[in-house]
Amino acid sequence: MTNREQALARFAVDGWGAGYYSIDEQGFATVAPQPGSKATVRIPDVVEELRRRGFRSPFLLRFPQILKDRVGRLNTAFNDAIREFNYPAHFQGVYPVKVNQQRVVVEALVEESGNHRYGLEAGSKAELVLALTQAVHEDALIICNGYKDRDYIELALRGAQAGSKIILICETIHEVHDVLAISQELGIKPAIGMRVRLNSRGSGKWIESGGAHAKFGLSSSEILAGLRLLEQAGCPEVLRVIHFHIGSQISDILSVKEAVKEATRLYCHIKRRSPGLDYLDMGGGLGIDYDGSNTATDWSRNYTLEEYCRDCVYNVLSVCEQEEVTPPIIVTESGRAVTAFGALTVVSPLKVIGRVEARTVELGPDPCHQVVELRSALGDINRKNWREIVNDGKSLNEEVLVGFKLGYITLEDRAAGEALFAEICAKALDVMDAKEEYAEEVAELHGHVAPMVVCNFSVFQSTPDTWAVRQVFPIMPLSRLCEEKMTLATVGDITCDSDGRIDDFLGETGTCSKTIPLPSLTIDDPFLIGIFLVGAYQDTLGDYHNLMGAANEAAVWIDGPGEFRIVNQYRGSTVSEAMNPFGYERQMLVSRFDDRHGGDDSADTLRYRDCFLRVLSSGTYLRR
Ligand SMILES: *Cc1c(COP(=O)(O)O)cnc(C)c1O
Numbered sequence: 195m196t197n198r199e200q201a202l203a204r205f206a207v208d209g210w211g212a213g214y215y216s217i218d219e220q221g222f223a224t225v226a227p228q229p230g231s232k233a234t235v236r237i238p239d240v241v242e243e244l245r246r247r248g249f250r251s252p253f254l255l256r257f258p259q260i261l262k263d264r265v266g267r268l269n270t271a272f273n274d275a276i277r278e279f280n281y282p283a284h285f286q287g288v289y290p291v292k293v294n295q296q297r298v299v300v301e302a303l304v305e306e307s308g309n310h311r312y313g314l315e316a317g318s319k320a321e322l323v324l325a326l327t328q329a330v331h332e333d334a335l336i337i338c339n340g341y342k343d344r345d346y347i348e349l350a351l352r353g354a355q356a357g358s359k360i361i362l363i364c365e366t367i368h369e370v371h372d373v374l375a376i377s378q379e380l381g382i383k384p385a386i387g388m389r390v391r392l393n394s395r396g397s398g399k400w401i402e403s404g405g406a407h408a409k410f411g412l413s414s415s416e417i418l419a420g421l422r423l424l425e426q427a428g429c430p431e432v433l434r435v436i437h438f439h440i441g442s443q444i445s446d447i448l449s450v451k452e453a454v455k456e457a458t459r460l461y462c463h464i465k466r467r468s469p470g471l472d473y474l475d476m477g478g479g480l481g482i483d484y485d486g487s488n489t490a491t492d493w494s495r496n497y498t499l500e501e502y503c504r505d506c507v508y509n510v511l512s513v514c515e516q517e518e519v520t521p522p523i524i525v526t527e528s529g530r531a532v533t534a535f536g537a538l539t540v541v542s543p544l545k546v547i548g549r550v551e552a553r554t555v556e557l558g559p560d561p562c563h564q565v566v567e568l569r570s571a572l573g574d575i576n577r578k579n580w581r582e583i584v585n586d587g588k589s590l591n592e593e594v595l596v597g598f599k600l601g602y603i604t605l606e607d608r609a610a611g612e613a614l615f616a617e618i619c620a621k622a623l624d625v626m627d628a629k630e631e632y633a634e635e636v637a638e639l640h641g642h643v644a645p646m647v648v649c650n651f652s653v654f655q656s657t658p659d660t661w662a663v664r665q666v667f668p669i670m671p672l673s674r675l676c677e678e679k680m681t682l683a684t685v686g687d688i689t690c691d692s693d694g695r696i697d698d699f700l701g702e703t704g705t706c707s708k709t710i711p712l713p714s715l716t717i718d719d720p721f722l723i724g725i726f727l728v729g730a731y732q733d734t735l736g737d738y739h740n741l742m743g744a745a746n747e748a749a750v751w752i753d754g755p756g757e758f759r760i761v762n763q764y765r766g767s768t769v770s771e772a773m774n775p776f777g778y779e780r781q782m783l784v785s786r787f788d789d790r791h792g793g794d795d796s797a798d799t800l801r802y803r804d805c806f807l808r809v810l811s812s813g814t815y816l817r818r
Contacts, residue, residue, distance in 0.1 A: 197676035209486025221676030227259035258302035293529030387435030396441035403441030431470030439477025447497035462517035480531035536729035548645035591615040654739035680711035743767025
């Protein structure tokens with residue numbers, strides 16, 4: 195294996211990189227706008243250009259070309275499947291804007307609307323306003339999901355009257371009633387869809403989104419009641435779409451197949467009573483291989499994009515053939531699969547919080563017996579007895595901690611106990627053979643031993659799902675990737691919250707790991723760390739915890755091998771901007787300062803005021 199091959203394997207890049215992200219011969223992380231493209235750029239070169247422009251880490255780098263490529267790939271995969279099975283209708287997707295509402299993202303995707311009749315999906319009034327102001331193709335759909343009030347319904351109806359292809363998806367039986375009543379009152383004929391509640395469930399982290407107790411959707415008796423309402427109103431033909439969504443990041447292809455079969459069966463039964471029906475909308479859920487394992491784990495999936503599309507087309511077709519019903523136009527609302535690859539967060543390591551070496555710990559004149567036993571256990575550990583010694587060490591260290599709390603163990607003994615136990619863990623990792631056999635214990639030992647690399651960012655702002663749902667994102671250094679010797683570490687952020695850390699990483703063999711390999715921080719060649727595939731959900735779920743505010747941002751366009759342009763740049767929040775949403779306007783902060791200190795024009799107070807103003811205008815993250 196070359197050093198490069200070793201690095202690719204170590205970080206499972208061929209799994210999650212999908213051809214967009216890779217490592218070059220010199221150990222730099224690279225990005226390409228299309229898989230296999232010669233137009234490849236070293237990511238540290240992009241960061242260097244931003245630094246030249248006065249920007250500092252953390253950065254959010256966006257690659258609009260990758261977003262466009264994803265839309266192309268989704269459509270190609272569906273079109274290929276449609277050709278393969280001679281499917282008699284077409285595919286058209288919609289982009290669910292909740293996945294990332296940023297204008298640069300939405301507009302890059304909408305530029306593809308003309309090529310693919312690509313539409314938008316909204317889940318609230320604000321998202322509908324967003325969708326109505328985008329230049330989508332005339333045949334593209336605007337799908338309205340989410341619970342709706344009168345304003346939401348009226349805006350959608352008036353937009354439809356003005357010519358947009360807006361579909362009001364009824365999430366409940368009450369919404370069928372409301373939409374019919376409001377459309378009659380306004381004299382506007384609606385185009386509606388029904389979200390159906392499937393018995394089939396998704397799989398993976400969001401399995402609870404589906405099934406009989408899901409938050410949204412009509413049960414079979416409600417579907418029948420809805421059809422009766424439409425018939426009583428004399429307009430069964432306004433029902434155009436059957437919609438389902440069984441959750442995000444579906445990990446197992448079997449659950450896709452089952453849901454598609456059940457939904458198509460419903461479609462066929464409903465179509466017999468509602469001949470205007472012609473779209474089957476399969477929602478989102480198309481998964482991403484975040485951990486590079488290509489398996490049905492929570493942060494991966496056991497299928498490819500192409501397999502997903504073939505399974506959708508094939509199963510719709512075979513049920514329709516059995517039912518002798520004309521197959522529908524297929525719609526999907528894939529969000530994660532379209533946007534995840536489009537963004538990358540870059541952070542810089544600031545310091546290492548490491549393990550204290552036992553030999554440096556001062557021992558008191560008369561150490562407690564637990565410390566004496568820990569010390570001799572450390573001397574005794576070998577290839578055969580390491581598990582026993584680690585377990586003994588764990589309980590001895592526990593006794594020391596309890597004893598300290600109760601007041602009969604000294605601070606010196608406590609420090610010695612902690613250091614000796616950590617050293618026992620490190621030595622166990624050294625002496626054992628066949629690490630795979632003990633994967634779980636090995637992960638726990640690394641957890642006791644690994645230093646934490648503190649980086650200049652906030653988990654809550656930049657990668658909220660690592661905290662909220664323990665999501666695994668691919669993380670790796672952006673340079674020095676081919677170095678032989680790496681140290682296993684965890685990653686911490688600079689918020690004051692002890693949850694502000696990442697300790698779920700992808701493992702070398704596709705399993706999850708508690709640590710990540712990093713080059714030595716002490717060598718005089720600082721490296722940056724990339725947190726990849728953060729384009730879905732992270733942007734707008736991110737919050738202001740600790741008033742950290744937005745990171746610096748840049749959209750990058752890649753022109754050729756090593757050639758790129760920064761097409762958009764935004765400076766992250768200043769201190770006063772981060773405070774603004776919470777009722778602290780800059781003007782008010784300055785006048786409060788002056789009310790307190792205005793009478794005093796001593797040199798010290800003037801310097802204090804200068805410093806106060808300088809901090810208000812500076813970035814929220816640490817300056818280095
Ligand atoms: C969130 C959501 C989506 C997007 O799901 P992904 O897993 O990101 O593809 C699509 N449709 C509906 C109704 C949703 O709520």
